[in-house]
Each structure stands twice: as structure tokens, then as C-alpha cells.
Amino acid sequence: MSIQRDDVQKIAELARLEIPAERVERVARELSAVLDYAASLGQLDLTGCEPTAFAPVLAPLRADALDGRRLTPEQALAQAPEGEGGFFLVPPIVENLNP
Amino acid sequence: MSAARDAWRLPATALAEAVRSGGLAVEAAVESGWAGPAAQWEADVRAVVHRDDSARAAGAAAARRLPAEAPLRGVPVLVKDNLCTTDFPTTCASRVLAGYRPPYDATVIRRLRAAGAVVVGKGNMDEFAMGSSTEFSCYGPTRNPFDLERVPGGSSGGPAAAVAYGLCPLALGSDTGGSVRQPAAFCGVFGLKPTYGRLSRYGLVAFGSSLDQVGIFARHAGDAAAAYAALAGPDPCDATTRLSPVPDVARWEHGVQGLRFGWPANLWREGVEREVVAGLEAAAAALERAGATRVPFDFLPGEYAVATYYLVATAEASSNLARFDGVRYGFRHEDSPDVRALYTRTRSQGFGPEVQRRILLGTYALSAGYYDAYYLTAQRARTRIRREYQAAFARCDLMMMPAAPTLAFRLGEKLEDPLAMYLSDIFTIGANLAGIPGLTVPMGLAAADGRPALPRAVQLLGPDDAEPVLLAAGRALEVRGEVARLEARHETEVAWPTKR
Numbered sequence: 001m002s003i004q005r006d007d008v009q010k011i012a013e014l015a016r017l018e019i020p021a022e023r024v025e026r027v028a029r030e031l032s033a034v035l036d037y038a039a040s041l042g043q044l045d046l047t048g049c050e051p052t053a054f055a056p057v058l059a060p061l062r063a064d065a066l067d068g069r070r071l072t073p074e075q076a077l078a079q080a081p082e083g084e085g086g087f088f089l090v091p092p093i094v095e096n097l098n099p
Numbered sequence: 100m101s102a103a104r105d106a107w108r109l110p111a112t113a114l115a116e117a118v119r120s121g122g123l124a125v126e127a128a129v130e131s132g133w134a135g136p137a138a139q140w141e142a143d144v145r146a147v148v149h150r151d152d153s154a155r156a157a158g159a160a161a162a163r164r165l166p167a168e169a170p171l172r173g174v175p176v177l178v179k180d181n182l183c184t185t186d187f188p189t190t191c192a193s194r195v196l197a198g199y200r201p202p203y204d205a206t207v208i209r210r211l212r213a214a215g216a217v218v219v220g221k222g223n224m225d226e227f228a229m230g231s232s233t234e235f236s237c238y239g240p241t242r243n244p245f246d247l248e249r250v251p252g253g254s255s256g257g258p259a260a261a262v263a264y265g266l267c268p269l270a271l272g273s274d275t276g277g278s279v280r281q282p283a284a285f286c287g288v289f290g291l292k293p294t295y296g297r298l299s300r301y302g303l304v305a306f307g308s309s310l311d312q313v314g315i316f317a318r319h320a321g322d323a324a325a326a327y328a329a330l331a332g333p334d335p336c337d338a339t340t341r342l343s344p345v346p347d348v349a350r351w352e353h354g355v356q357g358l359r360f361g362w363p364a365n366l367w368r369e370g371v372e373r374e375v376v377a378g379l380e381a382a383a384a385a386l387e388r389a390g391a392t393r394v395p396f397d398f399l400p401g402e403y404a405v406a407t408y409y410l411v412a413t414a415e416a417s418s419n420l421a422r423f424d425g426v427r428y429g430f431r432h433e434d435s436p437d438v439r440a441l442y443t444r445t446r447s448q449g450f451g452p453e454v455q456r457r458i459l460l461g462t463y464a465l466s467a468g469y470y471d472a473y474y475l476t477a478q479r480a481r482t483r484i485r486r487e488y489q490a491a492f493a494r495c496d497l498m499m500m501p502a503a504p505t506l507a508f509r510l511g512e513k514l515e516d517p518l519a520m521y522l523s524d525i526f527t528i529g530a531n532l533a534g535i536p537g538l539t540v541p542m543g544l545a546a547a548d549g550r551p552a553l554p555r556a557v558q559l560l561g562p563d564d565a566e567p568v569l570l571a572a573g574r575a576l577e578v579r580g581e582v583a584r585l586e587a588r589h590e591t592e593v594a595w596p597t598k599r
Contacts (some may be wrong), residue, residue, distance in 0.1 A: 003463070015417060015462040016424070016439075017455055018447040031460055033518050038406040038473065041480050051478030052485060054309045054339070054534075067335055075202040081431035088426050093438045 001032040002039075106131040111174045111268040111322040115215065118173035128173030129159040129217045136265035139598055143247055146261040147177065148238045149221035154186040158217040165215050170329055172215030175267040177258050180221040181228055182271060182313070183302035184208055187218065191304050192236035193226045195449025196429040205302020206334045207271060207313050214329040219267060223257030226451045227420065228278055228306045230254050231523045234514055235453040242510070243285060244596040245544075246551045249507040252282030255314070259286040262316045263554075264596055269326050270316040274537075275307045276408050277502075277527025279314030280558055283539035284502035287554025287594055289573060291315045291323045292527075294563050295534035296341040299334035305419040307412040308339075310531040318593045320574035323538075324351040327566060343564075351570040356390035358572065360559075361491055361498035363398035366526070371504045374545035378555035382542055382576055383499060389575045394495045399487045401525035403480060408528040409521055410464045410477035416454075417461030423449065456517060485533040492562040497572060501526045502539045502558035530560055537561075538569040540576045544594050554594065 008028045012019045019027055073086050082089040103123055106114060114131070117123040133155075141147060162172055178184060181191045183201035190196040208218065225235040233256025234240040241256040243249040244264040251260040255272025259282035262270045272279040274292040283290025291314055298313040305311060313330070317323040331345045362383060367376055383393055425431035425445030432444035450458070464473040491498055503523055513520040530537040537560045544552035557576075559569050 007463070008459070011459050011462045011466065014466065015458050016421075016442040016446050017450070017458065018443050019455075027456070027459065030456060030517050031463065034409055034460060034521070035463075035473070037402075037518060038410055038477070040402060041406050041476050044403055044480055044483060046476070046479045046483055049479040049482040049486075051475055052481040053478060065335060069203070071202055078202065079199060079428035081425060081429075090426055090438045091435050091441050 001028060002035045003028045003032045103127040103131065104135070107135040107265050109268065110319045111171060111317065112325050114268060115171050115174055119167050123173070125163040125173040126156075126159045129155060129162070129175050129219065132175050132266035133219065140244060140264040141266070144242050144244050144260050144264060145239065146223055146241050146251075146257040146264070146266065147220040148180055148190070148192060148223045148236070148257065149187045151187060151220070155217065155219050157186065158212070158219070161212065162215045162217050169213070169215030170325060171211070171269075174216045174269060175219040176211060176216045177220050177222045177261045177267050177270040178208065178218050179224050179255050179258050179270075179272045181224060181273055181304040182208060183304070184218055184221065187221050189221070189304070190237075191227045192224045192238055193450065193454070194237045194430055195423045195446070199429050201302070203302065206299035206336055207330050208302065210330050211271070216269070216329075222255065222261060222270060222272070225254035225256070226454050227304070227416070228254040228273055228275055229416070229453050229457050231277070231281060231520050232508070232513065233257065233282070234510065235451055237451060240510060243507045245287065245553050246507065249509055249553070250285065252285030252503070252507065254278040254282075255316070256282045258316050259283055259288060259290065262286070262288045262318060268318055268322055272314045272316060273303055273306075274312050274314040274531065275310045276412060276531050277524045279316065280527045280537050280539040281503045281524060283316060283541075284556035284558070285507040285554065287541040287544070287556065289317045289320060289323050289541065290539035291317075291327060291566070291569070292530060292537045293327065293331065293566060294341070294536045296339050297331045297345065297536075297564075297566070299337040299340050301334055301336035307415040308419060309415060310412055312531070320351055320570050320577050323573070324348040324570045327570075346564045346566045348567050348570050350567055351574050353571055354389060355386055355572050355575045358386070358391040358497070358568070359394050359495040360386055360391055360572070361398075361495035362393045362395045363491075363498060363500060364395060365397040366401060366500055371501055372506060374506055374547070374555050375501045375504065377545070378542040379499060379501065379557055382540065382557040385576055386572065391572070391575075396491070396494065398491060398498070399484065401529065404484055404529040404532055405521055405525050407477045407480040407484060407532055408524070409460065410473050411481060411532070413457045413461030414464045414474050415461065417458045417465065420450075420454070420458055425449070453517070481532050484529055488529065488533045488535055488560070489562070496568055497559050497561040497565060500558050500560065502556050503527070506545060506553045506555060526558060535560060535563055536566050536569060538573050540573045541594070542576065
């Protein structure tokens with residue numbers, strides 16, 4: 001298996017996900033199956049193949065432009081689970097702000 | 100077509116013509132599916148996840164105010180739940196976007212409305228378009244109208260099933276690895292994935308940005324052409340749209356005389372159901388009867404494309420889905436002591452199992468120490484795959500291959516085995532990696548002992564901007580292939596599911 005239990009915990013932390021302890025083993029198995037399958041790419045001759053990030057698009061870079069459409073602050077905030085005075089509200093980011 | 104009662108059977112172009120000529124009111128056209136087949140089918144199939152009668156009526160009223168020449172005036176369209184609409188929620192069938200109402204329309208939605216079409220609801224899908232069966236939806240699965248025990252394919256299963264049973268003649272989906280072409284095959288309808296960059300992605304919730312493309316479901320090749328003509332073209336809001344002139348699909352009825360189609364039979368020598376191969380043989384024979392030539396050659400096996408895709412797409416998804424954190428929209432975990440807990444709990448409860456699996460895979464493929472071995476290798480393999488297609492298209496105008504290795508499979512059949520689910524995309528993924536267009540063409544029904552007849556289909560792939568050739572070939576199969584074996588009229592060439 002290319003992925004161990006510890007790897008799952010580490011990746012989950014990076015991805016801001018929480019995997020319940022009883023599921024870690026299974027997740028490791030599922031991810032390993034896909035990664036082991038992906039190892040077949042090692043059999044492909046990639047000599048002279050530069051990485052492709054995007055399918056080639058024929059659009060050249062353009063100047064910045066505004067098309068007149070824009071969201072008001074109210075529209076931008078309308079969907080927020082919590083907001084106040086034009087800001088998104090979140091729980092504390094740093095500790096000890098209140099003495 | 101005698102009465103408004105039967106208007107739902109009409110092709111989109113004929114429906115718009117009936118409205119233009121005054122034979123049918125805009126409202127009657129828009130309601131034709133809801134008042135007709137949906138009453139019979141929707142409760143079982145469950146293709147629609149957001150329905151709103153007043154939003155639909157407002158859409159019809161807006162279409163009525165458009166000039167009579169608007170090409171799709173009055174045509175009802177179901178739209179996949181990952182395309183932003185101001186008048187319906189847009190949730191990607193995910194708990195993490197519960198209740199989300201976008202403040203703007205996707206560009207393709209604006210263009211649909213400008214053409215006179217009316218959004219009649221949002222279609223079910225695998226959560227964030229990650230899946231091949233529409234079972235990974237927070238609303239529960241959609242069922243295949245030809246056999247309610249089977250899946251409609253995915254991820255755009257809702258739109259595909261709705262077009263198949265007759266809610267609407269057109270629907271929009273998205274295709275990142277086959278999510279339009281595979282469900283089109285399972286539901287027996289046309290499914291067009293345009294060339295990357297031809298349809299704007301602005302307002303399409305991003306999954307794999309270098310692969311995503313909005314796609315079109317239709318029951319007729321001409322309807323797919325009409326929708327493509329209305330939607331394609333550059334968009335200042337999407338820097339990846341192509342600025343060159345849009346391919347002219349007006350010649351979709353002009354036949355395939357002299358066309359050379361590639362026949363990579365090595366791809367279906369094993370692992371492909373017999374009925375799927377029979378569909379290919381029928382389609383090839385029909386194209387030959389219509390004046391096309393078969394060009395046999397071997398092609399790179401699809402396993403490499405699957406391996407490449409599940410590294411590239413998951414890497415892009417892990418990055419794109421980082422924005423869902425409970426701060427700006429959608430679901431938020433209510434009881435978090437600090438912001439890090441807010442992110443982690445919101446995402447862990449908001450995302451379903453398949454989405455979490457792909458985020459984890461992508462995070463791993465991009466992480467320090469593994470980047471070169473996985474992501475970089477996959478990007479280089481992507482170059483090789485695109486070159487393979489370019490070499491093939493030096494020898495032919497389009498390639499024919501299956502859209503999927505099987506007919507529609509049973510609900511639950513692949514749910515516990517992610518890799519088996521991924522392999523149902525083996526024939527569709529290559530086009531997304533290469534950026535080329537593809538079209539699923541229905542080839543009638545495959546009957547079998549002990550189960551209802553299921554749709555079978557073929558997939559046609561072409562080089563960049565080959566949409567006109569694909570649609571012309573699709574049309575040739577529509578009138579010369581199995582679909583037309585009754586020599587029926589245009590509007591009755593379709594194999595409708597029957598209620599048992």
C-alpha cells in the first residue's frame with residue numbers, strides 16, 4: 001500500500017478534513033488502490049513530453065477590463081452564514097484578544 | 100403535432116418554431132414537460148433537485164417579452180445544479196452549499212435566456228460533479244428512466260434522465276471527465292462536450308479547471324447544434340475562452356460523404372460489454388452506408404488516461420474546493436471554538452465521501468515529496484495523450500469508440516469500489532485531457548432476457564473545433580442508424596422509455 005495510516009492523518013490535516021479513527025484504515029486502502037493504479041504511468045514513454053497544465057487555448061492575454069457588472073457589498077455578504085457591519089464574521093483567529 | 104398536450108415530444112427547434120408562428124403560447128411550451136411526462140416520471144426518476152413554479156413562470160414571462168426571432172424562445176431547459184442561476188438555488192448537490200443562491204447568472208445561462216430558453220429547474224448530479232452514477236448526491240440518486248433499478252450515469256445524471264423521459268428537449272451539464280457523454284449514453288440521448296474554451300465556464304462551479312467544459316444534452320443532433328450556436332463564443336469573464344471564430348454548426352444536416360472515421364478496435368477487444376460493441380458495429384455500418392470510410396488503427400489504451408486524470412483532476416479539485424470553508428456562503432458548522440476548527444468541521448460535515456476522497460488524493464499528489472512522482476508525471480502524460488490524439492486525427496476526421504464500457508449499471512453496483520467507478524470513465528477522460536470535443540450518439544435500445552431494454556450509444560471524438568463534423572455524423576446516425584429503424588418522422592425517431 002502506498003498510503004499508510006499516518007499519511008492519511010497528515011493529508012487530512014493539510015486538506016482541513018477530519019477522518020474518524022475508524023475510517024482511516026479504509027481511506028488508506030482506497031487511496032492506495034488509486035495511486036497504485038496511477039503507477040502504471042511509469043510504463044509510458046514520456047521522453048520529450050513537457051508538462052501540460054492546460055489544454056492549449058488560443059486566447060492571448062488581454063488588457064484588464066470592467067464590464068460594468070459588479071456586486072454590491074450587500075450582495076456579496078448576503079449569503080454569509082454570519083456577518084456584521086459589512087464584514088464576514090468568524091470565530092477567534094488569535095487567542096487572548098480580550099484581557 | 101396537433102395539440103399543446105403533445106408539445107413535449109417536439110424537438111427544441113420545432114417547439115421554438117411553433118411558438119414563433121403563434122401556434123403555441125410561450126407558457127404552454129415552457130410547461131409542456133412539467134404538465135406532461137414529469138407528472139408520470141419525476142417522482143420515480145428524481146432528476147430535478149430544485150423546482151420553483153413561480154421562478155419558471157417568471158422565466159416564461161421574460162421569454163415572452165423577447166423578439167419573436169429569438170432562436171430558442173419558449174424552450175424549457177433543465178440545468179445542472181453546478182451552474183449559477185439567480186432564480187434557483189445552486190448547490191452542486193452538496194450539503195456544503197445548502198441553500199446557496201448565486202448573485203449572478205453563469206454566462207451560459209445568460210446566453211440561454213437571451214436566446215429565449217427558460218430554465219425550468221436544476222438537475223441532480225454527483226456532488227461537485229465527482230462521480231459516474233449520480234449516486235453521490237446529497238439529495239439521493241437519480242434513477243434511469245429505462246430501468247429504475249439502474250443508474251442514469253453521471254455526474255450529470257439528472258439533466259440526462261430528464262431529457263430522456265421528456266421533461267425538456269434540451270439540458271445543460273458539465274463534462275470534466277465524461278460527465279455529459281457517459282450519462283447521455285446510459286439514458287439514450289445526445290451529449291455534446293465542446294472543445295475546451297468554446298463555452299464559457301464563468302458561473303460553472305469549478306472542479307478541475309483545466310478539464311471542465313459545459314456540455315449539452317439533446318434528443319436530436321439539430322437541437323444540440325442550435326444550443327451550441329446560442330451558447331458558444333468568447334467571454335471576457337473567462338480568460339480560457341477561445342477568441343477565434345466559433346465553428347459554424349449550421350451544416351449539421353449535410354451528411355458525411357467522404358468522411359474518414361477512425362476505428363481503434365484494440366480498445367474494445369476486452370472489458371467491453373457485447374451490446375456496446377454491437378452498437379459500434381451498427382454505427383460504423385450506418386456511417387459507411389452514408390458515404391463515410393472506416394480507418395482502422397490501434398490507439399493508446401484508456402488505462403493511461405484514467406491514471407493521468409485521477410491525479411490531475413483531484414489535484415485541481417483539492418485547490419478549487421479550498422474555498423468552501425463556512426465563511427462566505429453555504430453551510431457552516433455552528434459550534435467551533437476557533438477558525439481552524441470552523442474550517443475543518445464545516446468541510447468534514449459539508450462534503451460527502453467521494454468529494455473528501457478526491458480532495459485527499461489531490462492534496463497528496465500535490466504535497467511536497469510526491470509532486471514530481473505524481474502530479475508532474477501526470478502532466479507529462481497529458482502531453483503524450485494529446486499527441487496521440489493529434490497523430491490519430493492526421494489519419495481521420497473523427498474517431499469512434501464506446502462512451503462507456505457497459506450499458507447502464509445497477510444502483511449500488513460500484514458504490515463501494517472507487518476504482519471500479521473511475522474505470523467507467525475510461526473512454527471519455529482522454530478528450531478532457533486533450534481538450535478536444537466529443538459527442539455521444541444514441542444507437543437505439545439493447546434488449547435482453549430478464550431485464551428492460553437499455554439504451555446503447557457510441558462516442559465520436561474529433562480534433563479541436565470539430566463540432567460541425569461531430570454533429571453531422573451524429574445526424575447521419577440519427578436518420579440512418581438504429582434510431583431511425585422505423586423510418587419514422589423527425590420528432591418520433593426517439594426511443595422513449597415506457598412506464599411499467
